[in-house]
Amino acid sequence: MKERLKEIRKINPDGKTQETFANYLGISKENIASYESGRRNPSDSFIKLVCEKCNVNEDWLRTGNGEMFMPETKDEQISKMLADVMKSEDGNFKKKLISALAQLDKDGWDKLEDFVDMISKKK
Structure with a gap:
């Protein structure tokens, strides 16, 4: 050990x-x-x-058996990704997208969900 x-x-x-x-x-x-x-x-x-x-x-x-680290949970992966995105420059598309999502109200989230459902059905 x-x-x-x-x-x-x-x-x-x-x-x-x-x-x-x-x-x-x-x-x-x-x-x-x-x-x-x-x-x-x-x-x-x-x-x-x-x-x-x-x-x-x-x-x-x-x-000494198994993997050294515990696998990250989905929430931990999302938190790290968001932290990385927010460190990027203001003009970065991912940062603009996250900033826009943060401003959505319930109606905006409903419309976004409908849009995602629509484009995912086209595949």
Whole structure:
């Protein structure tokens, strides 16, 4: 597990060093060092903390089996996409589209739904 903890720390943008990773998790650097060196076994609460904060698959962390990260939910994918779009320049089509959608009232959403239904039936 110690090597997997190092791997998580090194790829986590909030934890390149043991100190920054410890700060990110809200624990001491000494704890991180002792887990990574194998001097101490991580507690269940520490493992759960890492999994929650870093979106890590607990089975992978404990055993090395499975994927490192938990799959993103559809809501998480949408949130990331929206965050990326909103960082783009004002003239960007995706940003203009999202901004226009944000201004729709109920009637506008109903019309948009009708339009989407109409074009999806043409396929």
